[in-house]
Amino acid sequence: DGGITQSPKYLFRKEGQNVTLSCEQNLNHDAMYWYRQDPGQGLRLIYYSQIVNDFQKGDIAEGYSVSREKKESFPLTVTSAQKNPTAFYLCASAQLGQPQHFGDGTRLSIL
Amino acid sequence: QQPVQSPQAVILREGEDAVINCSSSKALYSVHWYRQKHGEAPVFLMILLKGGEQKGHEKISASFNEKKQQSSLYLTASQLSYSGTYFCGGCGAGGTSYGKLTFGQGTILTVHP
Numbered sequence: 001d002g003g004i005t006q007s008p009k010y011l012f013r014k015e016g017q018n019v020t021l022s023c024e025q026n027l028n029h030d031a032m033y034w035y036r037q038d039p040g041q042g043l044r045l046i047y048y049s050q051i052v053n054d055f056q057k058g059d060i061a062e063g064y065s066v067s068r069e070k071k072e073s074f075p076l077t078v079t080s081a082q083k084n085p086t087a088f089y090l091c092a093s094a095q096l097g098q099p100q101h102f103g104d105g106t107r108l109s110i111l
Numbered sequence: 112q113q114p115v116q117s118p119q120a121v122i123l124r125e126g127e128d129a130v131i132n133c134s135s136s137k138a139l140y141s142v143h144w145y146r147q148k149h150g151e152a153p154v155f156l157m158i159l160l161k162g163g164e165q166k167g168h169e170k171i172s173a174s175f176n177e178k179k180q181q182s183s184l185y186l187t188a189s190q191l192s193y194s195g196t197y198f199c200g201g202c203g204a205g206g207t208s209y210g211k212l213t214f215g216q217g218t219i220l221t222v223h224p
Contacts, residue, residue: 031210042113042198043153043214050210059213090152096210097202099143102152 002027006091006103012111013085021076021106023091031096032074037088049074086110112136114201116215123222128187131218133199135180142175142182143200143212194222
Protein backbone atom coordinates (compact mmCIF):
# COMPACT_ATOMS: atom_id res chain seq x y z
CA ASP A 1 0.00 0.00 0.00
CA GLY A 2 1.20 3.50 -0.77
CA GLY A 3 1.80 5.87 2.07
CA ILE A 4 4.16 7.85 4.24
CA THR A 5 6.25 6.24 6.95
CA GLN A 6 7.71 8.23 9.80
CA SER A 7 10.12 6.75 12.31
CA PRO A 8 10.60 6.47 15.14
CA LYS A 9 7.18 7.05 16.69
CA TYR A 10 8.76 8.32 19.93
CA LEU A 11 12.20 9.92 20.29
CA PHE A 12 14.11 11.30 23.22
CA ARG A 13 16.88 13.85 22.95
CA LYS A 14 19.59 14.69 25.42
CA GLU A 15 20.88 18.21 25.85
CA GLY A 16 23.36 19.19 23.14
CA GLN A 17 22.44 16.24 20.95
CA ASN A 18 21.30 16.24 17.33
CA VAL A 19 18.57 13.80 16.37
CA THR A 20 17.23 12.81 12.96
CA LEU A 21 13.61 12.02 12.16
CA SER A 22 12.95 9.80 9.18
CA CYS A 23 10.26 10.31 6.55
CA GLU A 24 9.80 7.99 3.57
CA GLN A 25 7.03 8.02 0.95
CA ASN A 26 6.17 5.61 -1.84
CA LEU A 27 3.44 7.74 -3.40
CA ASN A 28 5.79 9.13 -6.06
CA HIS A 29 5.01 12.65 -4.86
CA ASP A 30 7.30 15.48 -5.90
CA ALA A 31 6.80 17.63 -2.81
CA MET A 32 7.51 16.82 0.82
CA TYR A 33 6.96 18.86 3.98
CA TRP A 34 7.87 18.93 7.66
CA TYR A 35 5.56 20.45 10.26
CA ARG A 36 5.82 20.99 13.97
CA GLN A 37 2.74 20.81 16.18
CA ASP A 38 2.66 21.97 19.79
CA PRO A 39 -0.22 21.15 22.18
CA GLY A 40 -3.31 23.10 21.24
CA GLN A 41 -1.52 24.68 18.30
CA GLY A 42 -1.86 24.45 14.58
CA LEU A 43 0.71 23.06 12.18
CA ARG A 44 3.76 25.21 11.59
CA LEU A 45 5.92 24.60 8.53
CA ILE A 46 9.60 23.89 9.19
CA TYR A 47 10.96 23.03 5.73
CA TYR A 48 9.56 21.92 2.42
CA SER A 49 10.91 20.52 -0.81
CA GLN A 50 9.27 20.77 -4.20
CA ILE A 51 11.82 18.66 -6.07
CA VAL A 52 14.81 16.47 -5.34
CA ASN A 53 17.99 18.28 -4.28
CA ASP A 54 16.10 21.47 -3.48
CA PHE A 55 14.32 22.68 -0.35
CA GLN A 56 12.99 25.88 1.14
CA LYS A 57 12.77 27.23 4.67
CA GLY A 58 9.34 27.37 6.17
CA ASP A 59 8.15 29.64 8.96
CA ILE A 60 10.20 28.12 11.80
CA ALA A 61 13.38 26.68 10.21
CA GLU A 62 15.87 27.88 12.86
CA GLY A 63 17.49 24.95 14.67
CA TYR A 64 16.46 22.42 12.02
CA SER A 65 18.08 21.04 8.87
CA VAL A 66 16.89 18.78 6.04
CA SER A 67 18.14 17.02 2.95
CA ARG A 68 16.38 15.73 -0.17
CA GLU A 69 18.79 13.43 -1.94
CA LYS A 70 16.08 11.01 -3.05
CA LYS A 71 12.53 11.63 -4.16
CA GLU A 72 11.09 9.29 -1.56
CA SER A 73 13.07 10.50 1.45
CA PHE A 74 13.09 13.78 3.40
CA PRO A 75 14.84 13.41 6.79
CA LEU A 76 14.68 16.18 9.37
CA THR A 77 17.52 16.83 11.82
CA VAL A 78 16.71 18.64 15.03
CA THR A 79 19.98 20.26 16.04
CA SER A 80 21.20 21.32 19.46
CA ALA A 81 20.50 24.90 18.37
CA GLN A 82 16.77 24.18 18.68
CA LYS A 83 16.24 25.09 22.33
CA ASN A 84 12.65 23.93 22.64
CA PRO A 85 12.38 20.79 20.50
CA THR A 86 9.63 19.01 22.44
CA ALA A 87 6.74 18.69 19.98
CA PHE A 88 4.85 16.41 17.61
CA TYR A 89 6.53 16.35 14.20
CA LEU A 90 4.53 15.55 11.07
CA CYS A 91 5.83 14.80 7.61
CA ALA A 92 3.64 15.14 4.53
CA SER A 93 3.92 14.64 0.79
CA ALA A 94 1.88 15.79 -2.20
CA GLN A 95 1.86 16.52 -5.86
CA LEU A 96 2.18 20.31 -6.00
CA GLY A 97 -1.15 22.00 -5.36
CA GLN A 98 -2.84 18.74 -4.47
CA PRO A 99 -3.89 17.47 -1.01
CA GLN A 100 -1.11 16.65 1.37
CA HIS A 101 -0.86 13.14 2.80
CA PHE A 102 0.51 12.95 6.34
CA GLY A 103 2.55 10.35 8.15
CA ASP A 104 1.63 9.21 11.68
CA GLY A 105 4.12 11.58 13.27
CA THR A 106 7.09 11.44 15.64
CA ARG A 107 6.78 12.66 19.21
CA LEU A 108 10.06 14.18 20.39
CA SER A 109 10.82 14.78 24.05
CA ILE A 110 13.79 16.08 26.02
CA LEU A 111 15.50 13.86 28.59
CA GLN B 112 0.87 35.15 8.40
CA GLN B 113 -1.41 32.27 9.27
CA PRO B 114 -5.13 32.24 8.49
CA VAL B 115 -7.46 32.96 11.38
CA GLN B 116 -10.10 30.38 12.21
CA SER B 117 -13.30 30.95 14.14
CA PRO B 118 -14.69 29.80 16.42
CA GLN B 119 -11.81 28.31 18.42
CA ALA B 120 -14.08 25.58 19.75
CA VAL B 121 -17.63 24.39 19.28
CA ILE B 122 -19.73 21.80 21.11
CA LEU B 123 -22.63 20.10 19.39
CA ARG B 124 -25.27 17.46 20.01
CA GLU B 125 -25.56 14.74 17.39
CA GLY B 126 -27.62 15.96 14.47
CA GLU B 127 -26.82 19.65 14.93
CA ASP B 128 -25.07 21.81 12.34
CA ALA B 129 -21.87 23.86 12.59
CA VAL B 130 -19.90 26.34 10.52
CA ILE B 131 -16.16 26.91 10.80
CA ASN B 132 -14.65 30.00 9.21
CA CYS B 133 -11.16 30.67 7.90
CA SER B 134 -9.91 34.15 6.95
CA SER B 135 -6.64 35.07 5.30
CA SER B 136 -4.96 38.47 5.10
CA LYS B 137 -3.11 37.50 1.94
CA ALA B 138 -4.27 36.31 -1.47
CA LEU B 139 -4.73 32.58 -1.73
CA TYR B 140 -4.70 30.26 -4.70
CA SER B 141 -6.54 27.52 -2.86
CA VAL B 142 -7.84 26.48 0.55
CA HIS B 143 -7.45 23.00 2.01
CA TRP B 144 -9.45 21.58 4.91
CA TYR B 145 -8.21 18.80 7.23
CA ARG B 146 -9.52 17.04 10.33
CA GLN B 147 -7.23 15.68 13.03
CA LYS B 148 -8.20 13.26 15.78
CA HIS B 149 -6.23 13.49 19.00
CA GLY B 150 -2.73 12.04 18.62
CA GLU B 151 -3.27 11.15 14.98
CA ALA B 152 -2.25 12.57 11.62
CA PRO B 153 -4.46 15.14 9.91
CA VAL B 154 -6.79 13.70 7.30
CA PHE B 155 -7.67 15.57 4.12
CA LEU B 156 -11.32 16.63 3.74
CA MET B 157 -11.47 18.83 0.67
CA ILE B 158 -9.70 21.43 -1.43
CA LEU B 159 -11.20 24.55 -2.97
CA LEU B 160 -9.37 25.87 -5.97
CA LYS B 161 -11.48 28.68 -7.37
CA GLY B 162 -13.03 31.76 -5.92
CA GLY B 163 -16.64 31.16 -5.05
CA GLU B 164 -16.24 27.45 -5.42
CA GLN B 165 -18.31 25.25 -3.19
CA LYS B 166 -17.66 21.57 -2.77
CA GLY B 167 -19.29 18.87 -0.73
CA HIS B 168 -18.61 15.44 0.62
CA GLU B 169 -21.56 13.67 2.21
CA LYS B 170 -22.72 16.05 4.94
CA ILE B 171 -19.59 18.20 4.93
CA SER B 172 -19.26 21.01 2.44
CA ALA B 173 -17.15 24.13 2.03
CA SER B 174 -17.02 27.41 0.17
CA PHE B 175 -14.26 29.83 -0.79
CA ASN B 176 -14.91 33.52 -1.37
CA GLU B 177 -11.87 34.69 -3.30
CA LYS B 178 -12.74 38.38 -3.00
CA LYS B 179 -12.91 38.22 0.77
CA GLN B 180 -10.18 35.54 1.07
CA GLN B 181 -12.51 33.62 3.33
CA SER B 182 -13.47 29.98 3.41
CA SER B 183 -16.16 28.28 5.43
CA LEU B 184 -16.65 24.61 6.31
CA TYR B 185 -20.23 23.45 6.82
CA LEU B 186 -21.02 20.35 8.85
CA THR B 187 -24.65 19.31 8.74
CA ALA B 188 -26.44 16.73 10.86
CA SER B 189 -23.23 16.12 12.81
CA GLN B 190 -22.18 12.63 13.84
CA LEU B 191 -19.99 11.51 16.74
CA SER B 192 -17.25 10.72 14.21
CA TYR B 193 -17.03 14.40 13.27
CA SER B 194 -15.31 15.21 16.56
CA GLY B 195 -11.77 16.44 16.18
CA THR B 196 -9.74 19.52 15.35
CA TYR B 197 -10.39 21.13 11.99
CA PHE B 198 -7.64 23.02 10.21
CA CYS B 199 -7.78 25.21 7.16
CA GLY B 200 -4.63 25.61 5.09
CA GLY B 201 -4.07 28.46 2.67
CA CYS B 202 -1.94 27.86 -0.40
CA GLY B 203 -0.02 30.62 -2.18
CA ALA B 204 0.06 31.17 -5.91
CA GLY B 205 3.32 30.64 -7.73
CA GLY B 206 7.01 29.89 -7.52
CA THR B 207 8.31 28.49 -4.28
CA SER B 208 5.00 29.37 -2.56
CA TYR B 209 3.07 26.94 -4.74
CA GLY B 210 2.04 23.94 -2.71
CA LYS B 211 3.13 25.60 0.53
CA LEU B 212 0.28 25.50 3.04
CA THR B 213 -0.04 27.90 5.95
CA PHE B 214 -2.44 26.44 8.49
CA GLY B 215 -4.84 28.19 10.80
CA GLN B 216 -4.69 27.53 14.53
CA GLY B 217 -7.51 24.98 14.38
CA THR B 218 -11.10 24.67 15.60
CA ILE B 219 -11.92 21.98 18.16
CA LEU B 220 -15.26 20.33 17.39
CA THR B 221 -16.87 18.09 19.98
CA VAL B 222 -20.04 16.15 19.21
CA HIS B 223 -21.99 14.65 22.12
CA PRO B 224 -24.67 11.94 21.90
